[in-house]
Amino acid sequence: MPRINLLPWREAERKERQKNFGIAALAGVVVGLLVIWGVNTYLQGMIDYQNSRNQRLEQEIATLDEQIKEIRNLRLKKERLLLRMAAIEDLQRTRPEVVHLFDELVKVVPEGVYLTEMTQTGKNLLIKGVAESSTRVSALMRNIDASEWLANPVLRVVESGGRSSPAGPGRAAQFTLTASQVSIGEPGGE
Numbered sequence: 001m002p003r004i005n006l007l008p009w010r011e012a013e014r015k016e017r018q019k020n021f022g023i024a025a026l027a028g029v030v031v032g033l034l035v036i037w038g039v040n041t042y043l044q045g046m047i048d049y050q051n052s053r054n055q056r057l058e059q060e061i062a063t064l065d066e067q068i069k070e071i072r073n074l075r076l077k078k079e080r081l082l083l084r085m086a087a088i089e090d091l092q093r094t095r096p097e098v099v100h101l102f103d104e105l106v107k108v109v110p111e112g113v114y115l116t117e118m119t120q121t122g123k124n125l126l127i128k129g130v131a132e133s134s135t136r137v138s139a140l141m142r143n144i145d146a147s148e149w150l151a152n153p154v155l156r157v158v159e160s161g162g163r164s165s166p167a168g169p170g171r172a173a174q175f176t177l178t179a180s181q182v183s184i185g186e187p188g189g190e
Helices: 009-108 134-146
Strands: 113-121 124-131 150-161 172-181
Touching: 009 113, 009 134, 009 150, 113 134, 124 134, 134 150, 134 172
Parallel strands: none
Antiparallel strands: 113 124, 124 172, 150 172
């Protein structure tokens, strides 16, 4: 006799397929989540690596900035030291000039002329004094002009008056004149 299967096999097969589909869908979601998590972890690792490189670069830049500041400070110190050295060398070079100046003043001041004040500003001299006569002032100016350490005498003021000179009574002339000190290395000097 023929056998007829009256069991609902189609419905069981459908349930089996739905169950397999659910398992496959769940497995797909899990695999998808694992892939997303893996990609996210990889990208986050790359971002962290780049951030650490950036941080190191910033540290190196800060270190270089400090070194640049130090170099600038050293350059400023060097310039200051060079200026000091130049000033010291200038003082060393001009040290004997003061001696020559006073020695030369003794030589150029003629008899009958008395210096009361002398002021030096740089290389310019302002000389004030009293002379027995105006001719003595002229002799002083000629002597200054002929000097190797003094130059450019210019008479500013001559006042003849009733004052007596330190040497004795008579007509004295008060004078003010300017002159220039000649350095050894300058043109016109030796």
